[in-house]
Amino acid sequence: MATAVHEVTPTEASAHPQAESIVVRFAGDSGDGMQLTGGQFTLSTALAGNDLSTFPDFPAEIRAPLGTLFGVSAFQINFGSTSIETAGDALDVLVAMNPAALKTNVNELKAGGLIIADTGEFTERNLAKAKYESNPIDDGSLAKWQVLAFDISALTVAAVKPFGLGNKEALRCKNMWTLGLALWMFDRDRQPLVDWLKAKFAKAPALAEANIAALNAGHAYGETAEISGPLKQHHVPAAPAEPGLYRTVTGAEAISMGLVAGAQLANIPMFFGGYPITPASAILHHLSRLKEFGITTFQAEDEIAAIASAIGASYAGQLGVTSSSGPGIALKGEAMGLAIMTELPLVIINSQRGGPSTGLPTKTEQSDLYQAVYGRNGDAPMPVIAARSPSDAFEVAIEAVRIATQYMTPVMVLTDGYIANAAEPWKVPEVSDYAPFPVHYLDTVPEGGFQAYARDEKLARPWVKPGTPGLLHRIGGIEKQQGTGNIDYGPANHQAMTDIRKAKVDGINIPDQAIELGDPGGKLVVVGWGSTFGPIHQAVRRARRKGLDVSHIHLRHIWPMPGNLGALLKGYEKILVPEMNTGQLKTVLRDQYLVDAKPLNKVSGQPFRIAEIEAAIEGILA
Amino acid sequence: MNDMTPAVVKSTPKDWETDQEVRWCPGCGDYAILKAVQRTMPEIGARPENTVFVSGIGCSSRFPYYMETYGFHTIHGRAPAVATGVKLANPELDVWIITGDGDALSIGGNHTMHLLRRNLNCQVLLFNNEIYGLTKGQYSPTSRVGTRSPSTPFGSVDRPAQPCAFALGSGARFVARGIDVHKNLPSVFKAAYAHQGAAFVEIFQNCIVYNDDVFASFTEKANASGNQLWVEHGQPLLFAGGTKGLTMDIDRLVLKVVDVVDGDWQGAHVAVHDQTNRGLAHMLVEMPFGPFPMALGVLYDDPAPTFDSAVIAQNKHASEGKKPDLQKLLSQGQTWQVEKEPRPE
Numbered sequence: 001m002a003t004a005v006h007e008v009t010p011t012e013a014s015a016h017p018q019a020e021s022i023v024v025r026f027a028g029d030s031g032d033g034m035q036l037t038g039g040q041f042t043l044s045t046a047l048a049g050n051d052l053s054t055f056p057d058f059p060a061e062i063r064a065p066l067g068t069l070f071g072v073s074a075f076q077i078n079f080g081s082t083s084i085e086t087a088g089d090a091l092d093v094l095v096a097m098n099p100a101a102l103k104t105n106v107n108e109l110k111a112g113g114l115i116i117a118d119t120g121e122f123t124e125r126n127l128a129k130a131k132y133e134s135n136p137i138d139d140g141s142l143a144k145w146q147v148l149a150f151d152i153s154a155l156t157v158a159a160v161k162p163f164g165l166g167n168k169e170a171l172r173c174k175n176m177w178t179l180g181l182a183l184w185m186f187d188r189d190r191q192p193l194v195d196w197l198k199a200k201f202a203k204a205p206a207l208a209e210a211n212i213a214a215l216n217a218g219h220a221y222g223e224t225a226e227i228s229g230p231l232k233q234h235h236v237p238a239a240p241a242e243p244g245l246y247r248t249v250t251g252a253e254a255i256s257m258g259l260v261a262g263a264q265l266a267n268i269p270m271f272f273g274g275y276p277i278t279p280a281s282a283i284l285h286h287l288s289r290l291k292e293f294g295i296t297t298f299q300a301e302d303e304i305a306a307i308a309s310a311i312g313a314s315y316a317g318q319l320g321v322t323s324s325s326g327p328g329i330a331l332k333g334e335a336m337g338l339a340i341m342t343e344l345p346l347v348i349i350n351s352q353r354g355g356p357s358t359g360l361p362t363k364t365e366q367s368d369l370y371q372a373v374y375g376r377n378g379d380a381p382m383p384v385i386a387a388r389s390p391s392d393a394f395e396v397a398i399e400a401v402r403i404a405t406q407y408m409t410p411v412m413v414l415t416d417g418y419i420a421n422a423a424e425p426w427k428v429p430e431v432s433d434y435a436p437f438p439v440h441y442l443d444t445v446p447e448g449g450f451q452a453y454a455r456d457e458k459l460a461r462p463w464v465k466p467g468t469p470g471l472l473h474r475i476g477g478i479e480k481q482q483g484t485g486n487i488d489y490g491p492a493n494h495q496a497m498t499d500i501r502k503a504k505v506d507g508i509n510i511p512d513q514a515i516e517l518g519d520p521g522g523k524l525v526v527v528g529w530g531s532t533f534g535p536i537h538q539a540v541r542r543a544r545r546k547g548l549d550v551s552h553i554h555l556r557h558i559w560p561m562p563g564n565l566g567a568l569l570k571g572y573e574k575i576l577v578p579e580m581n582t583g584q585l586k587t588v589l590r591d592q593y594l595v596d597a598k599p600l601n602k603v604s605g606q607p608f609r610i611a612e613i614e615a616a617i618e619g620i621l622a
Numbered sequence: 623m624n625d626m627t628p629a630v631v632k633s634t635p636k637d638w639e640t641d642q643e644v645r646w647c648p649g650c651g652d653y654a655i656l657k658a659v660q661r662t663m664p665e666i667g668a669r670p671e672n673t674v675f676v677s678g679i680g681c682s683s684r685f686p687y688y689m690e691t692y693g694f695h696t697i698h699g700r701a702p703a704v705a706t707g708v709k710l711a712n713p714e715l716d717v718w719i720i721t722g723d724g725d726a727l728s729i730g731g732n733h734t735m736h737l738l739r740r741n742l743n744c745q746v747l748l749f750n751n752e753i754y755g756l757t758k759g760q761y762s763p764t765s766r767v768g769t770r771s772p773s774t775p776f777g778s779v780d781r782p783a784q785p786c787a788f789a790l791g792s793g794a795r796f797v798a799r800g801i802d803v804h805k806n807l808p809s810v811f812k813a814a815y816a817h818q819g820a821a822f823v824e825i826f827q828n829c830i831v832y833n834d835d836v837f838a839s840f841t842e843k844a845n846a847s848g849n850q851l852w853v854e855h856g857q858p859l860l861f862a863g864g865t866k867g868l869t870m871d872i873d874r875l876v877l878k879v880v881d882v883v884d885g886d887w888q889g890a891h892v893a894v895h896d897q898t899n900r901g902l903a904h905m906l907v908e909m910p911f912g913p914f915p916m917a918l919g920v921l922y923d924d925p926a927p928t929f930d931s932a933v934i935a936q937n938k939h940a941s942e943g944k945k946p947d948l949q950k951l952l953s954q955g956q957t958w959q960v961e962k963e964p965r966p967e
Contacts (some may be wrong), residue, residue, distance in 0.1 A: 043956050247957040257952055259818035264948055271711055290951070291937045292944035296710055298933075301736040308696065308733075312676070312707025315694055315717070320629035320707065338697050428957070431949045466708070466715055470669040474640075474687050476695025477679075486642065487687065545875065 021080025022236060023088030024182065026103045026175075028097030030064050030073040033175035038075025039423070040179060042197065044188045045079045046248045046425050049238025052079035053534060055087030055607065056421045060278070060361045067121075067129040071462070072104045081237040085389075085534035087422065089609040093185075095178055097121060097152075099130035106142070114146045114231075118174065120153025130427035148231055152177055154279040159217035159241070163210040168387025173214035187235045190219060242427060244318065251390040252282035255349060258397025259283075260293050261431065262347075263319050265398065266405045267438040269294035271313030272321045273306040275328060278361040279417040280351040283323045303328035307335040307348065314344040315475075317441060317465035319401060323349035323415075326368050333376050336410055340380045340501065342475045345404035347397075352416040354605050363605030366530050367581035372412045373559045373588065379498050381505040383407075384559040386414040388533035389427040393419060396556065398434065405439050406509055408460040414558065416580075418531045418607055428596045439463065445470050452485035459504035461485075504561050513562035518551025519539060521571030524620055527597070529555040529585055532578055532608055539613035548621050555585070564589035566593040574620055576600055578613050635660040638670065640690045651802030651827035652681060655690055655749065658807040659718075664853040665808065666815045673716045676705040678725035681756050682749035682827070685720040699730025702737035702746070706929075709742055712929045716815075717744040723764040724754050727783045731763075739793035740929035741819045745811070748785055748822070749802075750830040752836050759832035771832075786907035786921065789822040790900070796821035797903060801841055802828060806852060806919065811918045819928045840916045849917040853906065855897040855923070858887045861915045867892030868914075877905050879914060898924040 026041070028034045035056055045052050055076040064071025074167040078088030091109045094104035098121040109115065120133055136142050137149045156177040157170045165173075176197070183190055194212050201208035225231050249257075264271040273622050274284035288297040288389040290317060296313070300306040303324055310320030324332065329350045339346045352368045354360025368375075383403050386395035393415055400411045442462035446454070452473040464471045473485060481488035482496055516533075516538050518525070528536040533554050553568065555561070569575055569589065575597040577586040583599035590597050600616045602608055638660040640917040646652045663673070673691040677683035679698035683966035686693025692715075696704045703717050709717045719737075726734045726748050737746070753771070754760040761771040761778045764785065786797050794815040802825055814821035826837045835842075839944040840849035851861040851868070859868040864882060869891045871878045880890045896902060909915075 047956065047958050049958070049960065109915075219672060241960045243960050245957055245959055247953065247955050257948075260951065261948055271707060271713075273707065292941035293946040293948070294952075296933060296937060298706070298710060300703065300706075301732055305699060305706070305733055305736070306701035308700040309707035309710070311696075311709035312694070312709075313703035314707075315704070316708045316711035318711040334697055335700065342694075427960075428952050431952070465712070466674045467672055467712060472670055472690060472692055474642075474689075474693035474695065476686070476693075477697055478695065
């Protein structure tokens with residue numbers, strides 16, 4: 001996992017890398033319930049004490065036509081008894097619920113890996129839809145893998161027969177049958193699943209019983225089929241972890257809870273203006289249920305209204321928050337400038353996805369760094385911070401609220417589709433461990449008179465709530481006069497105000513950059529940001545085990561950058577910047593520090609593999 | 623308006639003026655509207671610190687700088703969205719939105735529609751001058767077909783939007799019309815403020831530089847009486863000094879103009895204005911000017927529950943009996959306890 005829950009011991013480090021981890025992918029039609037199966041398998045994995053990382057990979061279409069290649073929905077999980085930081089490079093086990101799922105995923109299975117396939121779906125029609133000329137299960141084309149093919153559909157229908165379900169409904173229990181088999185394979189307790197099914201189908205007990213029967217039947221199949229064939233039971237021991245209470249968390253959940261925590265630490269109510277967009281909507285959904293925390297959520301008519309209403313709420317004294325993905329963030333650009341000009345606190349969450357335009361709505365990318373740092377008219381400096389993992393999103397959200405309220409500025413948080421949807425175990429933090437940063441509204445005329453654009457030592461202006469007697473003032477997007485905030489187009493004033501806005505953001509107090517792994521100085525440093533943390537960290541760790549002189553630096557603060565970063569980077573002979581874009585952080589680093597940062601880019605909509613980064617490191621140090 | 627404001631607060635129009643130099647062109651209709659608003663504020667008992675003017679972009683949107691209240695001059699078309707955030711964050715504030723025909727119906731048409739359908743408790747003053755003034759005179763979404771402007775040198779060809787019809791179509795529960803220099807304007811503002819919910823007021827505003835006298839056919843002294851119909855709830859729809867009125871053509875279900883002889887409007891079957899009659903409001907705002915007079919005053923006023931009160935009520939209801947326990951929130955879902963490192967080194 002990407003948190004500091006577990007530090008790898010020297011014994012572990014010397015062991016064969018990832019020997020105690022297994023990568024499983026469930027793949028089927030988008031209507032087959034693969035995300036749900038994966039989610040429940042993740043929970044049982046977490047409850048077994050394994051460390052884990054997941055990668056839900058689903059099509060943009062809600063219900064793509066049955067059996068098609070583009071309609072395949074997959075859920076990948078990497079779990080083990082050591083620290084897990086990625087969803088895994090190559091699969092050990094592929095569960096393929098139909099020919100299309102097999103075809104689109106099998107090439108990511110390791111040689112010798114296990115395919116579990118439902119022959120009930122390998123009909124002529126489905127084979128044709130998947131563009132198979134012959135049945136791969138029989139034609140020898142899967143020879144380099146182990147194949148366990150049997151009629152899961154028929155076995156499921158038989159298992160649920162006593163509950164009187166129609167054929168269609170009976171077949172819907174296939175995913176539970178498969179999950180039962182998977183639970184057997186990895187020696188997992190079924191009880192939490194049984195409890196969950198009973199709660200989920202509380203209003204339809206027959207459905208609950210049918211699903212439980214399917215789950216049990218899959219499990220029983222594993223037990224009885226063990227005697228022969230490739231199906232073997234594995235026991236993956238629990239991963240070492242700090243004592244404490246744990247749960248699984250997705251990035252969207254962590255961000256939402258981090259915003260709630262931030263608002264509590266700032267001691268102000270929160271207003272969230274959002275507009276539905278993949279993959280950011282989950283944050284709106286989570287926050288909409290938390291009214292008791294003083295949160296108002298507003299589903300606006302469009303992206304612009306979402307941010308504009310949040311700015312209005314901030315003006316009225318609440319913490320304005322808005323959230324979107326790349327295309328929506330583009331629409332919000334002008335309003336961000338207004339928040340910069342009027343110097344109001346605002347948190348903007350960008351769950352990045354593949355672009356440009358509509359791009360790849362459900363696939364991940366990190367290509368909005370330029371948009372975040374530079375994407376506004378005028379000289380419009382704005383802090384940008386990035387989450388590296390689902391659990392890190394909690395800390396980053398709090399940090400965003402701190403900066404926004406302490407410095408009276410909009411702040412953008414960069415996360416991505418991968419972080420938003422992926423789950424990992426999370427040691428539940430103690431709220432009391434976080435230092436509060438309460439907001440102080442100005443509510444009386446200060447000595448020497450009130451000025452709307454007076455500055456404190458941080459260069460922040462006072463926050464005055466409308467409704468406060470004696471402090472009436474007007475703000476807006478037109479250039480402000482220093483101090484008074486009145487309209488002023490004067491040349492010297494615009495120069496001064498532009499300089500102040502820049503100095504305020506440049507002067508934000510952020511921690512010095514730490515080195516994640518390795519030494520301060522050396523032959524090579526790999527610099528990353530955001531969700532590439534896992535693969536970079538593992539690749540650097542592996543390379544170091546081989547004796548290579550390489551270190552890992554991972555940025556949370558994209559803008560402004562940590563004060564020591566330039567000096568730190570100059571201590572290395574070479575700099576490699578892996579990014580899921582065409583080299584955006586690389587360009588910023590070159591610009592800021594005149595260093596020869598080299599890019600390593602991937603924009604396939606899939607996260608980096610450890611091996612890809614490892615190969616690049618070896619290539620440079622060869 | 624906000625129903626929690628104390629009824630009587632003593633102020634004079636002068637108290638609502640700022641020290642800022644007003645930067646509209648000499649002779650602009652905006653001056654008269656500013657005066658009318660400043661005259662209205664003492665009469666409605668508004669408190670400056672509790673009042674927020676939110677505007678978009680355009681000549682009219684400079685308005686907040688000239689009101690001694692809280693003010694937010696936002697970005698083009700987005701004032702309704704900003705105002706929604708302000709009002710939801712603090713429903714006790716009196717929120718006034720100042721906008722123009724381009725701001726409210728072109729770039730911000732979407733927000734205007736949604737503000738009205740949601741029924742946010744606020745006043746929307748739309749200064750309609752049928753032109754883009756601040757960008758030097760291009761035709762606007764309310765310009766009549768054939769309007770010659772720098773961007774339409776051969777005359778505009780697209781049909782104009784009708785602000786009040788748009789407002790009704792969007793679900794507005796209060797629709798009124800006024801004229802920048804007319805003495806009735808403060809009374810229209812007072813009615814708008816008294817209405818609980820989104821109150822939409824179209825003000826015919828003369829742009830002396832780019833569209834002078836565009837409303838002269840009914841605002842000029844000589845044309846006023848024959849072409850202005852000031853409606854009043856419970857009163858007959860009369861104009862031209864009581865010599866003409868509107869009646870219902872029962873066969874065609876449309877309004878028609880009838881002559882009233884010797885003040886006998888009953889005899890002429892002149893309709894009585896009912897401001898809660900939505901169907902009548904639609905007909906009044908859609909009457910073609912020329913064959914019909916310009917309907918002015920409070921054309922429609924029929925309150926409905928407001929968006930802000932519904933949001934507050936739901937927030938309250940959903941929070942009832944729940945403690946905002948962050949530690950509990952973080953610990954939700956399926957959790958497990960790790961007692962100690964399972965594999966000591």
